[in-house]
Amino acid sequence: MNTSSPNLNLYQNDETFDLQFSSRIQKLSKIHWSPLNIIKVAATFLAPQPGSKIIDIGSGAGKFCIAAAHYCPEAEFYGIEQRKNLYHISQRLKKISGLSNVHFTHGDFTEINLKDYNGIYFFNSFAENLSSYGRIDNSIQYSPSLYNYYANYLYKILEEKPIGTRLVTYHVDENEIPTSYRLTGSGFDQKLKLLIKH
């Protein structure tokens, strides 16, 4: 639910939405933040009924959660982000948006209880451990072993989720996801995948 009148113009296109960010964060958008057309499809799939609770694993500057909360006002969107500066940016965006169905936490996703959510959004958040191309910054340690640790942790969590759990991946290889998740749709050159646990 919204607490104040939303500025609908913000959601017209990515350029307009991204103007809310500093120029450094805007420059990262093409590689690291989900585009609005992806967010709209993903959020609609992840929130099939009012009250759905969705977590964005690695919420960055908050773009997915904020836009998703705008498109699906009956659902609650949660973001967990390891970088404190990005967490602060997402909190600022939340304030500007006037949305009350979006929530951000600072921390590592392995530290929170993922049992509470019936939908998960995952934009290949651990990839920066494998490739130095276009990294967000140098504020954290990167390593292939950290990638494996996070990827295995998430795989196990996904395996333990109940039947019916909805998952959307963006730029994620299918062998990173347990086979119990069935593909129900894909698009944007197969980069976006809509899955349901069976």
Ligand SMILES: C[S@@+](CC[C@H](N)C(=O)[O-])C[C@H]1O[C@@H](n2cnc3c(N)ncnc32)[C@H](O)[C@@H]1O
């Ligand atoms: C590709 S960005 C996606 C941002 C956002 N989900 C979006 O779509 O706009 C991935 C984010 O995941 C964060 N991240 C990576 N590993 C993480 C971890 N273990 N715990 C929490 N956040 C993490 C990174 O800091 C980065 O901000």
